[in-house]
Every structure is written in structure tokens, then in C-alpha cells.
Amino acid sequence: MNSFCDPMIDLNDIAVTYGAEDQTKSALLSIRLSIESGEWIAIVGSNGCGKSTLAKVIAGLIRPSSGHMICHAESSPAVQLVFQNPETQIVRETVYEDICFGLENFGIPQERIELRAMDALRRVGLDGRKYDRTATLSGGQKQLLNIAGCLALNPSVYVFDESTSMLDPLSRQSVLHVVRELHRQGRTIVWITQLLDELAWCDRVIGMEEGTIVFDGSKQSFFYGDEASWDRSAPNPCDRLGFVPPFTVQTARVLLASGYALRPLPVSPDELSKAVGAL
Ligand SMILES: Nc1ncnc2c1ncn2[C@@H]1O[C@H](COP(=O)(O)OP(=O)(O)OP(=O)(O)O)[C@@H](O)[C@H]1O
Numbered sequence: 001m002n003s004f005c006d007p008m009i010d011l012n013d014i015a016v017t018y019g020a021e022d023q024t025k026s027a028l029l030s031i032r033l034s035i036e037s038g039e040w041i042a043i044v045g046s047n048g049c050g051k052s053t054l055a056k057v058i059a060g061l062i063r064p065s066s067g068h069m070i071c072h073a074e075s076s077p078a079v080q081l082v083f084q085n086p087e088t089q090i091v092r093e094t095v096y097e098d099i100c101f102g103l104e105n106f107g108i109p110q111e112r113i114e115l116r117a118m119d120a121l122r123r124v125g126l127d128g129r130k131y132d133r134t135a136t137l138s139g140g141q142k143q144l145l146n147i148a149g150c151l152a153l154n155p156s157v158y159v160f161d162e163s164t165s166m167l168d169p170l171s172r173q174s175v176l177h178v179v180r181e182l183h184r185q186g187r188t189i190v191w192i193t194q195l196l197d198e199l200a201w202c203d204r205v206i207g208m209e210e211g212t213i214v215f216d217g218s219k220q221s222f223f224y225g226d227e228a229s230w231d232r233s234a235p236n237p238c239d240r241l242g243f244v245p246p247f248t249v250q251t252a253r254v255l256l257a258s259g260y261a262l263r264p265l266p267v268s269p270d271e272l273s274k275a276v277g278a279l
Pocket residue numbers: 018019025026027045046047048049050051052053054
């Protein structure tokens with residue numbers, strides 16, 4: 001795991017309860033989590049375990065029922081959220097109007113809007129579509145436009161709530177490429193996903209179950225369990241949470257069980273190839 005040392009977000013005993021009186025539903029129970037500046041954390045867990053609620057708390061869209069969050073970001077806005085459905089955040093007729101919407105809402109002076117809008121569109125590869133109607137964009141392009149809308153506001157923290165789950169593989173790659181670039185530039189990334197091959201790029205995995213954090217550690221310990229006591233029969237957090245690991249991890253587990261001492265424990269195909277090459 002990379003080491004980070006500047007706190008960006010601290011969640012202290014966060015609980016969220018939906019509804020009122022006898023119709024309540026606890027979505028988060030006493031969540032404690034520190035996210036460091038520049039860190040890419042991935043949040044995984046089955047449907048209904050509270051991931052989206054946590055994303056909305058971090059983005060300031062939901063007030064916790066109890067507990068508090070401290071955000072150390074100096075930027076304003078501090079956090080921007082990209083939703084699962086690319087349609088959700090598109091509000092205007094054309095690409096350029098849509099990206100200007102957020103900038104206008106945040107009171108960016110008119111003379112700076114065009115520069116920031118075009119810079120953001122260029123960074124996601126949509127500058128050539130400036131005058132196009134948003135309805136003519138593909139799902140992947142719409143999600144890139146949503147990300148551009150966030151980029152234009154230059155937040156310190158980006159929260160992606162299953163933002164690639166409705167996209168085809170190529171569009172997913174385009175979005176991931178932009179997010180990896182943001183991470184390289186030092187932005188903090190909170191990446192919610194059910195697609196475990198996307199964990200290859202994160203620094204740390206948070207596993208959730210029934211409104212609580214049940215795992216907080218490296219992707220290697222998420223997939224393989226405690227490295228010191230690697231044992232195929234021992235349950236690992238990935239299997240315990242009911243996920244099927246990516247094919248790369250499945251292959252590596254078979255090799256490890258057959259006595260091949262792959263190190264470091266691979267998560268991506270690249271890492272598997274290097275670990276096999278080093279045997
Ligand atoms: N607005 C709401 N009113 C009442 N209950 C809600 C509301 N939003 C979410 N819930 C409930 O809170 C729990 C957590 O939901 P949440 O959407 O945060 O989970 P999730 O892990 O993101 O699920 P998914 O993977 O299906 O998106 C679920 O039981 C859900 O039904």
C-alpha cells in the first residue's frame with residue numbers, strides 16, 4: 001500500500017437512518033474512516049450495504065443522523081460526485097451549455113467560464129463536441145461530460161458511485177483513463193464499484209456489509225487474505241463478502257496453491273506476468 005500522510009476526509013462515527021418513526025432503516029452504522037489526500041480508495045460491498053449512502057455523506061448530499069465528517073480540502077467545492085447513471089447529471093441542451101451550468105452555479109466569473117469549460121472538455125476528449133446536443137452523446141461520452149463538469153470545478157476529492165457500471169468496456173476504459181490521470185495529479189479518489197478488476201488501480205480497499213466497514217486494507221490482503229499465512233483454504237475478505245475475484249486473481253490463486261511463490265501477490269494481468277516471470 002502507498003503511504004499517505006495528509007488527512008483529507010475524516011468520518012467519525014457516522015450513522016445514517018432513513019425514514020421516520022416506526023418506518024426507519026439504518027443505512028450506515030457508526031462508520032469511522034480516514035481518507036488521505038491523494039489516496040484512491042475503492043469501496044466494495046453487496047447491494048444495499050450502504051455504499052451510495054456513504055458516497056452521498058462524503059459529497060455532502062446527506063447529513064448524517066449522528067457523527068460528524070471533517071473535510072480538510074482547501075478547494076471549493078471540496079468534493080464532487082459522479083453518479084452511476086450518466087443521464088442523471090446532464091441538465092442542458094448542448095455539451096457546452098451543460099458544462100457551463102455547474103460553473104455558473106458556483107459563481108465562477110463569466111470571463112473565466114469559457115477557459116475552464118474548454119479545458120475540462122479537452123481533458124476528457126470532448127472539446128470537438130462543444131456544440132453538439134447532449135442527447136447525441138453515447139452513455140460513455142455522457143459520463144465523460146459529467147466528469148468534465150466536475151473537473152471544471154477543480155475539487156480536491158472525486159467520488160465515483162459505480163460510474164462505469166452502465167458503460168461498455170471501451171467507455172469504461174476511457175473513464176478509468178481520465179480518473180487515473182486525476183489520481184496522478186494528486187486528486188483524492190473514492191471509487192465505488194462491484195467490478196473487482198477496477199481495484200487494480202486503487203491504493204486501499206474498504207469492504208462494507210450491512211452499513212458497517214468490515215475490511216480496510218490493501219487490495220492484496222482483500223483478494224488473498226493475510227499474506228504471511230497465505231492458505232487457499234483460509235477465507236479471504238473478497239470471498240467472505242460474496243464476490244468472485246477477477247480472472248487474474250483466480251489464476252494466481254491456483255498457481256499459489258500449486259506451490260508457485262508469486263510475489264508480489266498479483267492483482268492485474270501485468271503484475272501476474274511479472275510475478276510469473278520472476279519465478
Ligand atoms: N432514500 C431512502 N429511503 C429509505 N431507505 C433508503 C433510501 N436510500 C437507501 N435506502 C436503504 O438504505 C440501505 C443502503 O442503501 P444504499 O443505496 O446506500 O446501498 P448500496 O450499497 O449503494 O446499494 P446498491 O449497490 O444497490 O446501489 C438499503 O437498504 C436501501 O434500501
